[in-house]
Amino acid sequence: MSPTLNTNLFFATHVTRIDGKGRVSFPASFRTAVAARNSQGVVIYRSPSDPVIEGMTIERMQHMAAALEKLSPSAPERAFFETAIFGTAQFLPIDGEGRCSPPRPMLDQIGVGAEIAFLGRGATFQIWEPKALEDRHAEAAQALKTGAISFPTLQLEGMV
Amino acid sequence: MSPTLNTNLFFATHVTRIDGKGRVSFPASFRTAVAARNSQGVVIYRSPSDPVIEGMTIERMQHMAAALEKLSPSAPERAFFETAIFGTAQFLPIDGEGRCSPPRPMLDQIGVGAEIAFLGRGATFQIWEPKALEDRHAEAAQALKTGAISFPTLQLEGMV
DNA sequence: AGTCATTTCCCATTGTATCCCACAAAATCC
């Protein structure tokens, strides 16, 4: 295998414009993460808890579906998940120019106008209204300062 | 390959200039640490608590992502990490000449102008504005002198 | 069927980032 040229994780924040046809450039660094999964699109759904659209690879969504199958059909978490997540989920294709067209109704729900922000979050990503994202960052910085939240202690097995 | 001439750790401090195209020579000793991971780049992200850019190998970042997956999806520390760390993280490729191009917006955030300082910290490294780094060193020296901080006691199992 | 609106595909443009070649200074080797 050739040396690692990029990760399969979603990184960084990209703020771009939505053109008159509703098209948006899907961040280049995200494209490599998607292409690494041999896919030409992602899955997006409306977050039940935040004013954002959540996104992930199709592969990951399939894994989530499989994990859900293991829960009891009557489990409330399962019903919630199936309704809130699968119920709003959509396939988002990425065209030959690396652009996508997030559905307008979903964008309206999170207050996105002509500008849109993609926020990489590792295995997933989020779509924000740019200003709302800034506010969230400011809140997080404040919470860190006051000690309301702290860095998680991660177990990096076998890592130097 | 000849005997190990260098470690896979990030050591020492390197201060260099940024050229007109935004390129910087990635410290030679760091390059061997990266090459030891069979990689052609690192991952950098903005520290949420200090005016610095943090850096590490892609391998380590992937381990962090994996460790994070083990936390509850609703854990606030997880959300914070994903937003603050992954949200600012970028893959930083190292070109054939051993140079990299840290994104200008991120450099602006930590006050870096034409000069940049790389600080090795073992498994990770940091990017500083050179003067800010000097100040930090002075503070640390003072804190050590007054007893405000002291060296940690390390358990070196099985070491001579 | 025919018209209209929307979506998808293809081509063009611009600015930026990356590749490649070149060279001088410094460190290392013999």
Next chain:
DNA sequence: GGATTTTGTGGGATACAATGGGAAATGACT
């Protein structure tokens, strides 16, 4: 101490990301 290899640096050529617009395909509605 002279030669060879690294390292840091510069610049032109090239490739790519982001964006815009036309034309073809798709679907809705009358």
